[in-house]
Amino acid sequence: MSWKIWSLKKSPWVFHVNTGACNNCDIEIVNLLTPKFDVERFGIKLVGSPRHADALLVTGVVTRQAAPRLQEVYRQTSKPCVVFAIGACACDKGIFHNGYHVVGPVDKIIKEIDPNAIIAYVPGCPPKPEAMISGVVKALSTL
Amino acid sequence: MNQIELKNKLSEIKDKLDAIEQKAENRIYLTCKAENACAVNRFLLEDIGARFCVATGIDADDCFEIIYHYSYDQTGCCINIKAVISDREKPAIESITPFLPAAEWAEREIHDILGIDFKNHPNLRRLILADDWPEGVYPMRKEIKATNT
Amino acid sequence: MKKIVKKPVIAVGPFHPLQEEMEFFQLTVDGEIVTDIDMRLSYNHRGIEKISESLQFDQVPFLISRICGICSASHPLAYVQAAEEIADIKPPERALYVRTIINELERIHSHILWVGLAGHFIGYDTVFMWAWKYREPVLDLLEEITGNRNNYGNVKIGGCREDIPNEIKPRILKELDEIEKKMDMLTKAVLDDPVLHARLKGVGILSKADAIKYAVVGPTARGSGVDIDVRRDDPYAVYSDLDWNVITQPEGDVFAKAVVRLLETFESIKMVRQALKKLPDGPVTIEVKEIPPGEAVGHVEAPRGETFHYVRSDGGNRPVRHKVRAPSYVNVPSFKASCIGEKIADVTITLAAVDPCYSCTERVAAVDSRSNVIHDYENLLRLSREKTEKIKEGKK
Numbered sequence: 001m002s003w004k005i006w007s008l009k010k011s012p013w014v015f016h017v018n019t020g021a022c023n024n025c026d027i028e029i030v031n032l033l034t035p036k037f038d039v040e041r042f043g044i045k046l047v048g049s050p051r052h053a054d055a056l057l058v059t060g061v062v063t064r065q066a067a068p069r070l071q072e073v074y075r076q077t078s079k080p081c082v083v084f085a086i087g088a089c090a091c092d093k094g095i096f097h098n099g100y101h102v103v104g105p106v107d108k109i110i111k112e113i114d115p116n117a118i119i120a121y122v123p124g125c126p127p128k129p130e131a132m133i134s135g136v137v138k139a140l141s142t143l
Numbered sequence: 144m145n146q147i148e149l150k151n152k153l154s155e156i157k158d159k160l161d162a163i164e165q166k167a168e169n170r171i172y173l174t175c176k177a178e179n180a181c182a183v184n185r186f187l188l189e190d191i192g193a194r195f196c197v198a199t200g201i202d203a204d205d206c207f208e209i210i211y212h213y214s215y216d217q218t219g220c221c222i223n224i225k226a227v228i229s230d231r232e233k234p235a236i237e238s239i240t241p242f243l244p245a246a247e248w249a250e251r252e253i254h255d256i257l258g259i260d261f262k263n264h265p266n267l268r269r270l271i272l273a274d275d276w277p278e279g280v281y282p283m284r285k286e287i288k289a290t291n292t
Numbered sequence: 293m294k295k296i297v298k299k300p301v302i303a304v305g306p307f308h309p310l311q312e313e314m315e316f317f318q319l320t321v322d323g324e325i326v327t328d329i330d331m332r333l334s335y336n337h338r339g340i341e342k343i344s345e346s347l348q349f350d351q352v353p354f355l356i357s358r359i360c361g362i363c364s365a366s367h368p369l370a371y372v373q374a375a376e377e378i379a380d381i382k383p384p385e386r387a388l389y390v391r392t393i394i395n396e397l398e399r400i401h402s403h404i405l406w407v408g409l410a411g412h413f414i415g416y417d418t419v420f421m422w423a424w425k426y427r428e429p430v431l432d433l434l435e436e437i438t439g440n441r442n443n444y445g446n447v448k449i450g451g452c453r454e455d456i457p458n459e460i461k462p463r464i465l466k467e468l469d470e471i472e473k474k475m476d477m478l479t480k481a482v483l484d485d486p487v488l489h490a491r492l493k494g495v496g497i498l499s500k501a502d503a504i505k506y507a508v509v510g511p512t513a514r515g516s517g518v519d520i521d522v523r524r525d526d527p528y529a530v531y532s533d534l535d536w537n538v539i540t541q542p543e544g545d546v547f548a549k550a551v552v553r554l555l556e557t558f559e560s561i562k563m564v565r566q567a568l569k570k571l572p573d574g575p576v577t578i579e580v581k582e583i584p585p586g587e588a589v590g591h592v593e594a595p596r597g598e599t600f601h602y603v604r605s606d607g608g609n610r611p612v613r614h615k616v617r618a619p620s621y622v623n624v625p626s627f628k629a630s631c632i633g634e635k636i637a638d639v640t641i642t643l644a645a646v647d648p649c650y651s652c653t654e655r656v657a658a659v660d661s662r663s664n665v666i667h668d669y670e671n672l673l674r675l676s677r678e679k680t681e682k683i684k685e686g687k688k
Contacts, residue, residue: 018336019335020335020336020337020338021336021361022358022359022361022364022443023362024361024362024364024442024443025361026361027361027362027405027442028441030424031424034408034420034421034428035421035424036424036425036428060336061338063273063334063335063336063337063338064273064275064276065272065273065274065334065335065337066335066336069335094358095343095354095355095358096338096339096340096343096358098343098346099338099340099342099343100282100287100339100342101272101273101282101334101337101338101339102339125358125440125443126441126443128441166377166586166587166588167377167588169526170377170588170589172587194504194507194520195507196507196591196598196600196617196622197600197615197617197621197622199602199613199615201604201613210602212589212600212602214525214591214598216520216525217525218525219522219525219526219527220526221526221591223602243507244505244506244625244628245505245506245507245625248621248625269334270332270333270334271333271334271337272334272337273334273337274334282339282342283341283342287342288346
């Protein structure tokens with residue numbers, strides 16, 4: 001294991017991207033930082049810039065306007081970068097599958113610019129905070 | 144003003160309206176022609192003092208309808224003004240934004256999704272559709288179906 | 293030769309969904325003072341109104357509870373009330389009580405969430421951690437009743453999907469006592485804090501005249517002295533049977549809005565208690581055969597203000613038009629009145645004050661074209677937090 005992967009697994013820094021979500025998944029992500037779940041004890045930290053991030057937490061259906069912005073954010077991250085599709089919308093567009101303004105899901109948009117991207121799926125509407133922690137742990141253990 | 148006084152007050156603009164309907168205790172529907180919509184809106188806003196909620200644009204097959212929703216909070220009455228635009232080729236109606244800034248977004252949204260032109264609107268730019276959305280495609284019109292892509 | 297003066301513009305966004313829609317703000321500034329603000333939506337536009345036309349009447353509530361994760365009880369309730377008006381359905385008494393209880397629990401957790409995030413934005417993370425810790429028991433209660441922490445999907449045409457079992461009533465009452473105690477402490481701590489006074493009072497003032505001009509709703513309006521509340525003005529569910537007060541504050545600044553929200557939490561706790569005590573026996577749902585042709589509007593007081601739905605039916609099993617207006621749709625344009633003349637450091641909290649769904653405010657990018665300094669969201673937050681620090685120093 002290279003030192004880079006080792007450090008990534010030790011303390012992944014995540015950046016949170018909303019691409020047209022209903023805020024539910026987003027609130028649950030913020031919830032992870034608060035006393036009940038407190039993921040910072042495991043070294044997981046929410047950062048304010050994609051350039052600092054080891055992982056992207058992507059929520060939402062990816063609307064037409066947000067898709068190019070999501071790709072831009074992905075380009076700015078340092079590689080390897082794990083993309084987490086959080087919630088039913090991000091995984092497969094969910095209930096919004098036939099919306100005229102929806103171009104997702106997340107994996108399709110990310111793979112347009114990087115076919116080898118590592119994508120992890122956390123389904124649920126919204127996924128429980130426990131499910132998100134479990135998803136992060138599982139994805140990191142495959143690296 | 145109580146409910147009865149409100150109804151009496153509404154009959155003052157009878158000549159501008161095609162119909163006054165009361166569908167439930169607290170729900171009044173007024174119908175008018177597109178050219179009178181501005182005057183009726185102004186009356187509701189200035190003489191009655193109702194609060195503007197939102198405007199709905201509807202593609203009703205042979206015509207377009209714009210429904211201005213107001214709420215008169217003293218009695219909790221919802222007053223809806225239905226303006227009918229019969230021209231399907233070049234639908235247009237006078238904007239109410241110049242005297243009601245709260246309507247700016249509602250009108251821009253209807254312009255985006257139905258292609259109705261609001262005359263004298265100060266800022267009729269694209270609001271809710273994407274930058275690369277093609278010009279002249281209006282998603283809420285009936286000919287566009289919700290598709291499984 | 294005349295010198296061309298270019299106005300510096302600060303772009304906030306686009307990954308900055310302050311509410312249901314993601315938005316892009318452009319702040320025109322003169323030095324530190326904001327002189328104009330422009331907004332662009334579309335980032336979060338999912339075309340829900342069109343999708344709604346492709347669903348059946350009883351499927352729509354599950355779609356529209358996903359308009360906004362925090363108002364996921366209010367939107368379906370407004371829609372269901374409109375549909376019930378078209379079909380002339382009277383839901384059973386117990387269902388109305390259950391709807392009231394779910395809606396008020398939602399308001400409690402939403403207001404606590406706002407207090408926490410407001411603290412976070414001005415660099416007061418203690419408030420953030422406290423508030424979100426006290427919010428968890430409310431989510432647990434909602435999960436126990438409806439089966440999900442958010443997106444309850446509990447309202448349906450003709451009643452409710454899930455009942456509140458009588459066995460858990462004492463547990464809810466006990467939890468409410470706990471929440472009230474903690475909120476009492478939090479409220480006192482927040483409202484008596486000299487730093488918060490210095491930081492929030494007189495900031496982002498929305499005058500009563502502007503509030504009426506922009507037709508704002510909910511705590512934003514009540515914080516500016518406009519006395520409106522759908523729960524009182526056009527009572528639905530069982531609000532007319534409960535004893536509660538509408539909280540208003542005349543000042544119109546961010547602090548007034550915080551006071552309104554904090555005090556409303558106590559009113560909501562009071563209402564849930566009364567509703568639980570009065571909860572009648574009986575079924576929570578009745579059978580609905582069809583929705584006849586017709587049109588109706590339904591409005592509900594969501595945590596952020598009035599949620600407005602218009603539904604039209606042609607007698608088929610799908611709505612022909614379903615219009616949704618979320619409260620932030622009218623509250624956000626009022627930034628034009630409240631942000632102009634403010635300092636950049638105060639903009640974050642002023643934008644936050646109308647309580648747009650800003651769980652996602654983590655990504656703001658700002659460009660100052662005069663100095664070519666690229667501010668990102670962190671930079672804006674830093675400016676905001678430095679100001680708080682300075683005030684703290686001064687108070688010592």
